[in-house]
Amino acid sequence: MSFFENIGQYILFLKRVVSKPEKGRVFFAQIIKEIYKLGVNSVGIVVIISVFMGAVISLQTAYNLVNPLLPDYLVGYTTRESMILEFSSTIVGLILAGKVGSNIASEIGSMRVTEQIDALEIMGINSASYLIFPKIIAAVFINPFLYVLSVFVGITGGLMASYMAGTVSVPDFIYGVQVDLIPYYIIYSLIKTLVFAFIITSVPSFYGYYVSGGALEVGKASTKAVVNSSILILLANLILTQLLLK
Protein backbone atom coordinates (compact mmCIF):
# COMPACT_ATOMS: atom_id res chain seq x y z
CA MET A 1 0.00 0.00 0.00
CA SER A 2 1.35 3.40 -0.96
CA PHE A 3 2.17 6.13 1.51
CA PHE A 4 -0.79 8.28 0.45
CA GLU A 5 -3.20 5.33 0.53
CA ASN A 6 -2.03 4.64 4.06
CA ILE A 7 -2.66 8.23 5.10
CA GLY A 8 -6.11 8.19 3.49
CA GLN A 9 -6.99 4.92 5.17
CA TYR A 10 -5.72 6.24 8.51
CA ILE A 11 -7.96 9.32 8.23
CA LEU A 12 -11.01 7.21 7.34
CA PHE A 13 -10.12 4.92 10.23
CA LEU A 14 -10.01 7.86 12.64
CA LYS A 15 -13.41 8.95 11.38
CA ARG A 16 -14.80 5.53 12.33
CA VAL A 17 -13.01 5.60 15.69
CA VAL A 18 -14.25 9.01 16.75
CA SER A 19 -17.97 8.29 16.66
CA LYS A 20 -20.72 8.19 19.22
CA PRO A 21 -20.25 5.23 21.59
CA GLU A 22 -22.87 2.48 21.58
CA LYS A 23 -23.58 2.68 25.28
CA GLY A 24 -22.22 5.36 27.60
CA ARG A 25 -21.89 3.11 30.64
CA VAL A 26 -19.95 0.43 28.77
CA PHE A 27 -17.78 3.10 27.13
CA PHE A 28 -16.92 4.65 30.49
CA ALA A 29 -16.04 1.23 31.92
CA GLN A 30 -13.76 0.63 28.93
CA ILE A 31 -11.99 3.95 29.52
CA ILE A 32 -11.32 3.07 33.16
CA LYS A 33 -9.96 -0.34 32.11
CA GLU A 34 -7.70 1.27 29.52
CA ILE A 35 -6.44 3.90 31.96
CA TYR A 36 -5.29 1.03 34.14
CA LYS A 37 -3.81 -0.96 31.26
CA LEU A 38 -2.09 1.88 29.42
CA GLY A 39 -1.34 4.26 32.27
CA VAL A 40 -1.07 2.58 35.63
CA ASN A 41 0.79 -0.39 34.14
CA SER A 42 3.33 2.01 32.63
CA VAL A 43 4.17 3.77 35.90
CA GLY A 44 7.00 1.32 36.68
CA ILE A 45 8.89 1.78 33.43
CA VAL A 46 8.37 5.56 33.47
CA VAL A 47 9.79 5.78 37.01
CA ILE A 48 12.81 3.60 36.22
CA ILE A 49 13.68 5.46 33.02
CA SER A 50 13.13 8.88 34.55
CA VAL A 51 15.26 8.22 37.64
CA PHE A 52 18.19 7.09 35.51
CA MET A 53 17.75 9.85 32.94
CA GLY A 54 17.66 12.51 35.62
CA ALA A 55 20.70 11.01 37.31
CA VAL A 56 22.74 10.86 34.11
CA ILE A 57 21.79 14.41 33.06
CA SER A 58 22.88 15.80 36.43
CA LEU A 59 26.20 13.92 36.38
CA GLN A 60 27.00 14.84 32.77
CA THR A 61 26.21 18.49 33.48
CA ALA A 62 28.33 18.49 36.64
CA TYR A 63 31.34 16.88 34.92
CA ASN A 64 31.14 19.36 32.03
CA LEU A 65 30.89 22.46 34.17
CA VAL A 66 34.64 22.98 34.31
CA ASN A 67 34.54 26.76 34.18
CA PRO A 68 34.72 28.04 37.80
CA LEU A 69 32.63 31.07 36.81
CA LEU A 70 29.59 28.87 36.20
CA PRO A 71 27.55 28.39 39.38
CA ASP A 72 26.94 24.91 40.79
CA TYR A 73 23.18 25.39 40.81
CA LEU A 74 23.27 25.05 37.00
CA VAL A 75 23.30 21.28 37.53
CA GLY A 76 19.83 21.39 39.09
CA TYR A 77 18.66 23.97 36.57
CA THR A 78 19.85 21.89 33.58
CA THR A 79 18.32 18.71 34.97
CA ARG A 80 14.97 20.42 35.44
CA GLU A 81 14.96 22.05 32.03
CA SER A 82 16.02 18.85 30.25
CA MET A 83 13.36 16.81 32.00
CA ILE A 84 10.60 19.37 31.47
CA LEU A 85 11.38 20.29 27.88
CA GLU A 86 12.40 17.06 26.28
CA PHE A 87 13.03 13.91 28.27
CA SER A 88 9.76 13.51 30.16
CA SER A 89 7.68 14.22 27.09
CA THR A 90 9.60 12.96 24.07
CA ILE A 91 11.81 10.20 25.47
CA VAL A 92 9.03 8.83 27.68
CA GLY A 93 6.75 9.12 24.63
CA LEU A 94 9.18 7.02 22.60
CA ILE A 95 9.48 4.43 25.36
CA LEU A 96 5.69 4.22 25.63
CA ALA A 97 5.42 3.94 21.84
CA GLY A 98 7.44 0.74 22.25
CA LYS A 99 5.66 -0.63 25.28
CA VAL A 100 2.08 0.51 24.78
CA GLY A 101 2.26 0.62 20.98
CA SER A 102 3.35 -2.99 20.51
CA ASN A 103 0.81 -4.07 23.12
CA ILE A 104 -2.06 -2.30 21.32
CA ALA A 105 -1.06 -3.45 17.82
CA SER A 106 -0.72 -7.08 18.89
CA GLU A 107 -3.94 -7.01 20.94
CA ILE A 108 -6.06 -5.52 18.14
CA GLY A 109 -4.24 -7.56 15.49
CA SER A 110 -4.90 -10.81 17.38
CA MET A 111 -8.54 -9.84 17.70
CA ARG A 112 -8.67 -9.31 13.96
CA VAL A 113 -7.10 -12.64 12.99
CA THR A 114 -9.20 -14.59 15.49
CA GLU A 115 -12.37 -12.96 14.10
CA GLN A 116 -13.23 -11.20 17.37
CA ILE A 117 -13.51 -7.91 15.47
CA ASP A 118 -15.82 -9.55 12.93
CA ALA A 119 -17.89 -10.82 15.86
CA LEU A 120 -18.32 -7.24 17.11
CA GLU A 121 -19.29 -6.03 13.64
CA ILE A 122 -21.87 -8.80 13.26
CA MET A 123 -23.44 -7.69 16.52
CA GLY A 124 -23.89 -4.25 14.97
CA ILE A 125 -21.12 -2.66 17.03
CA ASN A 126 -18.69 -0.16 15.50
CA SER A 127 -15.61 -2.21 16.41
CA ALA A 128 -13.14 0.59 15.70
CA SER A 129 -14.92 2.95 18.04
CA TYR A 130 -15.62 0.34 20.71
CA LEU A 131 -12.05 -0.95 20.87
CA ILE A 132 -9.93 2.09 20.06
CA PHE A 133 -11.69 5.28 21.14
CA PRO A 134 -11.42 4.37 24.86
CA LYS A 135 -7.70 3.72 24.41
CA ILE A 136 -7.13 7.16 22.88
CA ILE A 137 -9.15 8.93 25.56
CA ALA A 138 -7.43 6.94 28.31
CA ALA A 139 -3.93 7.74 27.02
CA VAL A 140 -4.72 11.41 26.45
CA PHE A 141 -6.04 11.55 30.01
CA ILE A 142 -3.34 9.59 31.82
CA ASN A 143 -0.16 10.51 29.92
CA PRO A 144 0.04 14.07 31.30
CA PHE A 145 0.10 12.50 34.78
CA LEU A 146 2.91 10.21 33.65
CA TYR A 147 4.72 13.29 32.33
CA VAL A 148 4.44 15.09 35.67
CA LEU A 149 5.56 11.93 37.48
CA SER A 150 8.52 11.60 35.14
CA VAL A 151 9.63 15.20 35.71
CA PHE A 152 9.37 14.81 39.46
CA VAL A 153 11.13 11.45 39.59
CA GLY A 154 13.80 12.55 37.10
CA ILE A 155 14.71 15.61 39.13
CA THR A 156 14.77 13.46 42.27
CA GLY A 157 17.08 11.02 40.47
CA GLY A 158 19.35 13.90 39.50
CA LEU A 159 19.42 15.15 43.08
CA MET A 160 20.25 11.68 44.44
CA ALA A 161 23.03 11.14 41.88
CA SER A 162 24.55 14.55 42.55
CA TYR A 163 24.43 13.97 46.31
CA MET A 164 25.91 10.48 46.10
CA ALA A 165 28.63 11.46 43.62
CA GLY A 166 29.35 14.64 45.57
CA THR A 167 29.24 16.79 42.44
CA VAL A 168 27.00 19.50 43.85
CA SER A 169 25.46 20.24 47.23
CA VAL A 170 21.79 19.52 47.87
CA PRO A 171 20.89 23.22 48.54
CA ASP A 172 22.61 24.28 45.29
CA PHE A 173 20.77 21.61 43.33
CA ILE A 174 17.40 22.52 44.84
CA TYR A 175 18.05 26.22 44.19
CA GLY A 176 18.84 25.36 40.55
CA VAL A 177 15.60 23.44 40.25
CA GLN A 178 13.65 26.48 41.50
CA VAL A 179 15.42 29.28 39.66
CA ASP A 180 14.06 30.95 36.51
CA LEU A 181 11.22 28.49 35.96
CA ILE A 182 9.17 29.40 32.89
CA PRO A 183 5.68 27.87 33.38
CA TYR A 184 4.97 28.03 29.65
CA TYR A 185 7.60 25.31 29.11
CA ILE A 186 5.45 22.95 31.15
CA ILE A 187 2.39 23.83 29.06
CA TYR A 188 4.43 23.33 25.88
CA SER A 189 5.53 19.88 27.04
CA LEU A 190 2.04 18.93 28.18
CA ILE A 191 0.73 19.80 24.71
CA LYS A 192 3.44 17.59 23.23
CA THR A 193 2.48 14.80 25.65
CA LEU A 194 -1.16 14.98 24.54
CA VAL A 195 -0.21 14.78 20.86
CA PHE A 196 2.19 11.90 21.54
CA ALA A 197 -0.49 10.06 23.52
CA PHE A 198 -2.78 10.30 20.51
CA ILE A 199 -0.04 8.97 18.20
CA ILE A 200 0.95 6.19 20.59
CA THR A 201 -2.59 4.82 20.67
CA SER A 202 -4.05 5.61 17.25
CA VAL A 203 -1.15 4.52 15.01
CA PRO A 204 -0.65 1.05 16.55
CA SER A 205 -4.44 0.58 16.63
CA PHE A 206 -4.53 1.36 12.91
CA TYR A 207 -1.85 -1.22 12.11
CA GLY A 208 -3.48 -3.82 14.33
CA TYR A 209 -6.97 -3.18 12.99
CA TYR A 210 -6.03 -3.79 9.36
CA VAL A 211 -3.93 -6.92 9.89
CA SER A 212 -4.78 -9.80 7.62
CA GLY A 213 -3.29 -13.24 7.87
CA GLY A 214 -1.96 -14.90 11.00
CA ALA A 215 0.47 -14.59 13.88
CA LEU A 216 3.36 -13.61 11.61
CA GLU A 217 1.43 -10.63 10.23
CA VAL A 218 0.44 -9.60 13.76
CA GLY A 219 4.15 -9.52 14.67
CA LYS A 220 4.97 -7.49 11.56
CA ALA A 221 2.14 -5.06 12.28
CA SER A 222 3.41 -4.65 15.82
CA THR A 223 6.91 -3.80 14.59
CA LYS A 224 5.57 -1.38 11.95
CA ALA A 225 3.38 0.25 14.58
CA VAL A 226 6.29 0.91 16.93
CA VAL A 227 8.62 2.16 14.19
CA ASN A 228 6.06 4.44 12.56
CA SER A 229 4.67 5.85 15.78
CA SER A 230 8.25 6.59 16.94
CA ILE A 231 8.98 8.42 13.68
CA LEU A 232 5.71 10.33 13.97
CA ILE A 233 6.54 11.32 17.55
CA LEU A 234 9.90 12.71 16.44
CA LEU A 235 8.27 14.56 13.55
CA ALA A 236 5.51 15.95 15.76
CA ASN A 237 8.15 16.97 18.30
CA LEU A 238 9.98 19.01 15.68
CA ILE A 239 6.81 20.66 14.35
CA LEU A 240 5.38 21.45 17.79
CA THR A 241 8.68 22.84 19.02
CA GLN A 242 8.88 25.16 16.03
CA LEU A 243 5.25 26.21 16.43
CA LEU A 244 5.13 26.60 20.21
CA LEU A 245 8.59 27.95 21.08
CA LYS A 246 9.02 30.34 18.15
Next chain:
Amino acid sequence: MITLKNINKSFGELDVLNDISIQFEAGKTNLIIGQSGSGKTVLLKSIIGLLDVDTGYIYYDDRDFTNMNFKDKKEIRKEMGMVFQGGALFDSLSVEENVKFPLDMFSAMSEDEKKERVSFCLDRVDIKKAHKLYPAEISGGMQKRVAIARAIALNPRYLFCDEPNSGLDPVTAIVIDQLIQEITKEYNMTTIINTHDMNSVMEIGEKILFINKGVKAWEGCSDEIFDTENQALNNFVFASNLFKKIKSKL
Protein backbone atom coordinates in the same frame (compact mmCIF):
# COMPACT_ATOMS: atom_id res chain seq x y z
CA MET B 1 -36.20 -16.52 5.78
CA ILE B 2 -33.22 -15.24 3.81
CA THR B 3 -33.38 -14.93 0.04
CA LEU B 4 -30.43 -14.49 -2.29
CA LYS B 5 -31.04 -13.26 -5.83
CA ASN B 6 -28.37 -13.36 -8.50
CA ILE B 7 -25.42 -12.73 -6.20
CA ASN B 8 -22.13 -11.91 -7.92
CA LYS B 9 -18.87 -11.11 -6.22
CA SER B 10 -15.36 -10.78 -7.56
CA PHE B 11 -11.99 -9.72 -6.21
CA GLY B 12 -10.21 -7.89 -9.02
CA GLU B 13 -10.14 -10.24 -11.99
CA LEU B 14 -11.17 -13.25 -9.94
CA ASP B 15 -14.87 -14.15 -10.02
CA VAL B 16 -15.64 -15.74 -6.67
CA LEU B 17 -19.44 -15.92 -6.74
CA ASN B 18 -21.42 -16.22 -9.92
CA ASP B 19 -25.17 -15.70 -10.09
CA ILE B 20 -26.14 -17.42 -6.83
CA SER B 21 -29.85 -17.51 -6.05
CA ILE B 22 -31.51 -19.48 -3.26
CA GLN B 23 -34.01 -19.19 -0.43
CA PHE B 24 -32.98 -20.25 3.10
CA GLU B 25 -36.02 -21.13 5.17
CA ALA B 26 -36.82 -20.38 8.80
CA GLY B 27 -36.87 -23.25 11.28
CA LYS B 28 -34.51 -25.30 9.10
CA THR B 29 -30.79 -25.88 9.20
CA ASN B 30 -29.59 -24.58 5.85
CA LEU B 31 -26.13 -25.71 4.83
CA ILE B 32 -23.70 -24.19 2.37
CA ILE B 33 -21.22 -26.83 1.32
CA GLY B 34 -18.31 -26.91 -1.07
CA GLN B 35 -14.61 -27.51 -1.32
CA SER B 36 -12.10 -25.10 0.19
CA GLY B 37 -11.82 -22.11 -2.12
CA SER B 38 -15.26 -22.70 -3.68
CA GLY B 39 -16.57 -19.37 -2.39
CA LYS B 40 -18.76 -20.48 0.50
CA THR B 41 -17.02 -18.28 3.08
CA VAL B 42 -17.28 -15.28 0.75
CA LEU B 43 -20.98 -16.07 0.31
CA LEU B 44 -21.57 -16.29 4.06
CA LYS B 45 -19.62 -13.06 4.66
CA SER B 46 -21.69 -11.40 1.93
CA ILE B 47 -24.94 -12.57 3.50
CA ILE B 48 -24.00 -11.13 6.88
CA GLY B 49 -22.66 -7.92 5.36
CA LEU B 50 -18.98 -8.29 6.14
CA LEU B 51 -18.42 -8.12 2.38
CA ASP B 52 -20.43 -6.11 -0.15
CA VAL B 53 -21.72 -8.00 -3.17
CA ASP B 54 -21.02 -6.58 -6.64
CA THR B 55 -24.52 -7.24 -7.97
CA GLY B 56 -27.58 -9.09 -6.72
CA TYR B 57 -29.88 -8.85 -3.74
CA ILE B 58 -30.02 -10.27 -0.24
CA TYR B 59 -33.37 -10.18 1.54
CA TYR B 60 -33.90 -10.76 5.24
CA ASP B 61 -37.54 -11.78 5.09
CA ASP B 62 -38.82 -8.93 2.94
CA ARG B 63 -36.08 -6.44 3.84
CA ASP B 64 -33.54 -5.65 1.12
CA PHE B 65 -30.23 -5.91 2.99
CA THR B 66 -28.04 -5.00 0.02
CA ASN B 67 -29.50 -1.53 -0.44
CA MET B 68 -30.04 -0.80 3.22
CA ASN B 69 -28.41 2.25 4.80
CA PHE B 70 -25.83 1.84 7.57
CA LYS B 71 -28.34 2.57 10.35
CA ASP B 72 -30.86 -0.02 9.16
CA LYS B 73 -28.10 -2.59 8.63
CA LYS B 74 -27.00 -1.97 12.18
CA GLU B 75 -30.53 -2.63 13.42
CA ILE B 76 -30.85 -5.85 11.44
CA ARG B 77 -27.52 -7.04 12.80
CA LYS B 78 -29.04 -7.02 16.26
CA GLU B 79 -31.27 -9.81 14.96
CA MET B 80 -28.27 -11.89 13.89
CA GLY B 81 -26.24 -14.39 15.86
CA MET B 82 -22.96 -15.72 14.56
CA VAL B 83 -20.81 -18.67 15.52
CA PHE B 84 -17.36 -18.30 14.04
CA GLN B 85 -15.01 -21.09 13.06
CA GLY B 86 -12.70 -20.49 16.01
CA GLY B 87 -15.49 -19.35 18.33
CA ALA B 88 -14.24 -15.74 18.27
CA LEU B 89 -14.88 -15.42 21.99
CA PHE B 90 -13.42 -12.28 23.51
CA ASP B 91 -10.15 -13.31 25.18
CA SER B 92 -10.33 -10.67 27.87
CA LEU B 93 -13.81 -11.68 29.04
CA SER B 94 -14.84 -14.73 31.03
CA VAL B 95 -17.35 -17.24 29.67
CA GLU B 96 -20.31 -15.55 31.35
CA GLU B 97 -19.08 -12.07 30.41
CA ASN B 98 -18.86 -13.20 26.78
CA VAL B 99 -22.49 -14.31 26.83
CA LYS B 100 -23.53 -11.19 28.72
CA PHE B 101 -21.74 -8.90 26.27
CA PRO B 102 -24.57 -8.53 23.70
CA LEU B 103 -27.03 -8.00 26.55
CA ASP B 104 -24.85 -5.21 27.97
CA MET B 105 -24.65 -3.55 24.59
CA PHE B 106 -28.21 -3.86 23.34
CA SER B 107 -30.70 -4.82 26.01
CA ALA B 108 -32.44 -2.73 28.60
CA MET B 109 -32.40 -5.62 31.07
CA SER B 110 -31.47 -5.14 34.72
CA GLU B 111 -28.32 -6.86 36.01
CA ASP B 112 -30.41 -9.63 37.59
CA GLU B 113 -32.30 -10.25 34.37
CA LYS B 114 -29.04 -10.38 32.44
CA LYS B 115 -27.59 -12.89 34.90
CA GLU B 116 -30.69 -15.01 34.55
CA ARG B 117 -30.51 -14.88 30.74
CA VAL B 118 -26.78 -15.74 30.76
CA SER B 119 -27.44 -18.75 33.02
CA PHE B 120 -30.29 -19.85 30.78
CA CYS B 121 -28.17 -19.63 27.61
CA LEU B 122 -25.22 -21.43 29.18
CA ASP B 123 -27.51 -24.15 30.58
CA ARG B 124 -29.07 -24.50 27.13
CA VAL B 125 -25.68 -25.35 25.63
CA ASP B 126 -24.83 -27.55 28.62
CA ILE B 127 -22.05 -25.40 30.10
CA LYS B 128 -22.21 -26.04 33.81
CA LYS B 129 -19.11 -25.13 35.78
CA ALA B 130 -17.14 -22.88 33.50
CA HIS B 131 -18.91 -19.56 33.98
CA LYS B 132 -15.91 -17.83 35.51
CA LEU B 133 -13.27 -19.37 33.24
CA TYR B 134 -11.67 -17.54 30.32
CA PRO B 135 -11.81 -18.82 26.72
CA ALA B 136 -8.18 -19.94 26.85
CA GLU B 137 -9.01 -22.15 29.83
CA ILE B 138 -11.74 -24.22 28.17
CA SER B 139 -11.71 -26.85 25.41
CA GLY B 140 -12.48 -26.20 21.73
CA GLY B 141 -15.87 -27.90 22.03
CA MET B 142 -16.78 -25.78 25.05
CA GLN B 143 -15.67 -22.65 23.22
CA LYS B 144 -18.05 -23.48 20.38
CA ARG B 145 -20.88 -24.05 22.84
CA VAL B 146 -20.17 -20.74 24.58
CA ALA B 147 -20.12 -19.09 21.14
CA ILE B 148 -23.57 -20.56 20.46
CA ALA B 149 -24.79 -19.33 23.86
CA ARG B 150 -23.51 -15.84 23.03
CA ALA B 151 -25.13 -15.99 19.59
CA ILE B 152 -28.56 -16.81 21.02
CA ALA B 153 -28.39 -14.43 23.98
CA LEU B 154 -30.49 -11.78 22.24
CA ASN B 155 -32.96 -14.28 20.73
CA PRO B 156 -31.81 -13.74 17.16
CA ARG B 157 -34.00 -14.39 14.14
CA TYR B 158 -31.03 -15.39 12.02
CA LEU B 159 -28.16 -17.64 13.07
CA PHE B 160 -24.98 -18.06 11.04
CA CYS B 161 -22.32 -20.64 11.70
CA ASP B 162 -18.99 -20.80 9.92
CA GLU B 163 -17.52 -24.31 10.15
CA PRO B 164 -19.01 -24.79 13.63
CA ASN B 165 -17.44 -28.19 14.19
CA SER B 166 -14.04 -27.77 12.60
CA GLY B 167 -11.26 -29.01 14.84
CA LEU B 168 -13.65 -31.03 17.00
CA ASP B 169 -13.74 -34.79 17.50
CA PRO B 170 -16.65 -36.55 15.73
CA VAL B 171 -18.68 -37.06 18.91
CA THR B 172 -18.41 -33.42 20.01
CA ALA B 173 -19.02 -32.29 16.41
CA ILE B 174 -22.33 -34.14 16.30
CA VAL B 175 -23.31 -32.73 19.69
CA ILE B 176 -22.68 -29.21 18.33
CA ASP B 177 -24.61 -29.96 15.12
CA GLN B 178 -27.58 -31.32 17.03
CA LEU B 179 -27.51 -28.40 19.42
CA ILE B 180 -27.65 -25.93 16.53
CA GLN B 181 -30.53 -27.88 14.96
CA GLU B 182 -32.47 -28.02 18.23
CA ILE B 183 -32.04 -24.30 18.83
CA THR B 184 -33.05 -23.53 15.24
CA LYS B 185 -36.33 -25.38 15.69
CA GLU B 186 -36.92 -24.10 19.21
CA TYR B 187 -36.69 -20.43 18.19
CA ASN B 188 -37.77 -20.87 14.55
CA MET B 189 -34.58 -19.18 13.40
CA THR B 190 -33.22 -19.03 9.88
CA THR B 191 -29.94 -20.83 10.34
CA ILE B 192 -27.21 -20.92 7.71
CA ILE B 193 -24.21 -23.16 8.31
CA ASN B 194 -21.06 -23.12 6.28
CA THR B 195 -19.40 -26.51 6.33
CA HIS B 196 -17.46 -29.10 4.40
CA ASP B 197 -18.01 -31.76 7.01
CA MET B 198 -20.00 -34.64 5.51
CA ASN B 199 -21.13 -35.85 8.93
CA SER B 200 -22.86 -32.50 9.42
CA VAL B 201 -24.37 -32.71 5.97
CA MET B 202 -25.91 -36.09 6.72
CA GLU B 203 -26.87 -35.22 10.29
CA ILE B 204 -28.56 -31.84 9.92
CA GLY B 205 -28.70 -31.02 6.19
CA GLU B 206 -32.36 -30.05 5.85
CA LYS B 207 -31.54 -27.74 2.98
CA ILE B 208 -28.19 -27.85 1.23
CA LEU B 209 -26.59 -25.49 -1.23
CA PHE B 210 -23.55 -26.94 -2.96
CA ILE B 211 -21.20 -24.37 -4.44
CA ASN B 212 -18.58 -25.39 -6.96
CA LYS B 213 -16.09 -22.83 -8.29
CA GLY B 214 -18.34 -19.97 -7.24
CA VAL B 215 -21.43 -21.35 -8.96
CA LYS B 216 -24.53 -22.90 -7.43
CA ALA B 217 -24.06 -26.48 -8.55
CA TRP B 218 -26.78 -28.25 -6.59
CA GLU B 219 -29.62 -27.64 -4.13
CA GLY B 220 -31.44 -30.28 -2.11
CA CYS B 221 -31.52 -32.06 1.24
CA SER B 222 -29.44 -34.78 2.89
CA ASP B 223 -31.84 -37.53 1.78
CA GLU B 224 -31.32 -36.60 -1.86
CA ILE B 225 -27.57 -36.20 -1.78
CA PHE B 226 -26.75 -39.91 -2.23
CA ASP B 227 -28.81 -40.15 -5.40
CA THR B 228 -27.53 -37.09 -7.16
CA GLU B 229 -26.16 -37.30 -10.67
CA ASN B 230 -24.15 -34.13 -10.18
CA GLN B 231 -20.54 -35.17 -10.80
CA ALA B 232 -18.93 -32.33 -8.84
CA LEU B 233 -21.15 -33.05 -5.84
CA ASN B 234 -20.45 -36.78 -6.09
CA ASN B 235 -16.72 -36.06 -6.14
CA PHE B 236 -17.15 -33.90 -3.06
CA VAL B 237 -19.45 -36.20 -1.08
CA PHE B 238 -17.73 -39.44 -1.89
CA ALA B 239 -14.17 -38.18 -1.55
CA SER B 240 -13.53 -40.36 1.49
CA ASN B 241 -13.33 -44.16 1.42
CA LEU B 242 -15.91 -44.31 4.19
CA PHE B 243 -18.58 -42.62 2.10
CA LYS B 244 -17.59 -44.61 -1.00
CA LYS B 245 -18.16 -47.83 0.99
CA ILE B 246 -21.47 -46.55 2.36
CA LYS B 247 -22.67 -45.76 -1.17
CA SER B 248 -21.60 -49.13 -2.50
CA LYS B 249 -23.60 -50.85 0.23
CA LEU B 250 -26.74 -48.82 -0.44
